[in-house]
Amino acid sequence: DTGVSQNPRHKITKRGQNVTFRCDPISEHNRLYWYRQTLGQGPEFLTYFQNEAQLEKSRLLSDRFSAERPKGSFSTLEIQRTEQGDSAMYLCASSPLYGVRTEAFFGQGTRLTVV
Amino acid sequence: DAKTTQPPSMDCAEGRAANLPCNHSTISGNEYVYWYRQIHSQGPQYIIHGLKNNETNEMASLIITEDRKSSTLILPHATLRDTAVYYCIVRVVFGNEKLTFGTGTRLTIIP
Numbered sequence: 553d554t555g556v557s558q559n560p561r562h563k564i565t566k567r568g569q570n571v572t573f574r575c576d577p578i579s580e581h582n583r584l585y586w587y588r589q590t591l592g593q594g595p596e597f598l599t600y601f602q603n604e605a606q607l608e609k610s611r612l613l614s615d616r617f618s619a620e621r622p623k624g625s626f627s628t629l630e631i632q633r634t635e636q637g638d639s640a641m642y643l644c645a646s647s648p649l650y651g652v653r654t655e656a657f658f659g660q661g662t663r664l665t666v667v
Numbered sequence: 668d669a670k671t672t673q674p675p676s677m678d679c680a681e682g683r684a685a686n687l688p689c690n691h692s693t694i695s696g697n698e699y700v701y702w703y704r705q706i707h708s709q710g711p712q713y714i715i716h717g718l719k720n721n722e723t724n725e726m727a728s729l730i731i732t733e734d735r736k737s738s739t740l741i742l743p744h745a746t747l748r749d750t751a752v753y754y755c756i757v758r759v760v761f762g763n764e765k766l767t768f769g770t771g772t773r774l775t776i777i778p
Contacts, residue, residue: 556710583763594754594768595711608765643710647764655701656764658710 556659558644564665565634572630573662577646584627585656586619587643588612595643601627602649634666671755676773685742687772689755692736699760700731702740704751705771711754714740750776 557576565571577584582603587595598617600608603624613619616634621627631638641663645656672690679685691700701716715722715729717738722729728741742749754771 585763585765592770594752594770595766597765597767600763600765602763608763645710645764654760654764655713655716656766658712660708660710 556644556646556657558642558659558662560662561660562663562665564667567636567666568633570630570632571634571664572628573642573644573664575627575629575644575646575659577626577644578648578657579625580648581646581657582624582649583647583656584621585645585647586627586629587645589641589643589661590639595641598629631664634664636666639664639666671757671769673753673755673769673772675770676775678775678777679742679745681747681776681778682744685745685749685774685776687740687742687753687755687774688737689740690737691755691757694735694757695759697759698757700729700735700738701756701758701766702727702729703754703756703766703768704749705754706748706751711766711768714753745774745776747776747778750774 559574584601586598589595598613599619601621616632619629641661643661645658647656699718702714703711705711715727717729731738752771752773754768
């Protein structure tokens with residue numbers, strides 16, 4: 553297993569365009585998380601899935617943001633009508649539901665630049 | 668989750684022990700102390716966690732004071748690859764692994 557994979561690594565888009573990011577978690581991990589990180593700040597929680605169910609959403613996740621995990625495996629995060637304030641690193645993490653070690657493993661992130 | 672306070676930056680000489688402090692004076696009895704680090708342009712990486720006993724693994728040691736109001740992460744022999752932002756997080760181990768990050772400590776290892 554190569555860990556949590558995120559694609560693309562970098563995305564530049566024009567303001568007003570829609571973008572979609574993909575996250576492939578570690579294969580046996582039931583839990584999947586999305587975070588957003590702006591320059592100089594720690595990551596901020598956006599949303600959490602357990603299998604295909606989206607169980608928690610932050611108030612940071614505005615109506616323009618939607619996340620899915622249709623088959624409980626990979627997940628997508630879509631941002632509609634992007635704004636310059638959406639420029640950030642978007643991080644995905646996964647963790648197992650059971651076991652001795654349940655800590656979260658992070659991907660390398662997708663860096664979004666809105667111009 | 669309880670709030671944590673960390674110094675914004677620290678330097679440490681290569682080969683020496685790096686001691687990173689964290690204050691969490693409002694920690695509750697069921698909250699654990701977690702440490703993650705983030706190397707430039709990468710996602711955060713889990714280091715270690717503990718409840719009240721000192722913990723050690725292949726990466727680091729975690730020393731938690733008896734009153735649990737503060738802790739210290741120790742990297743015993745720092746290398747240049749340990750240069751990163753280190754986050755101390757206090758959380759209840761319940762439900763999921765959602766993490767509330769602060770701004771962390773930027774540790775620079777000096778050759």
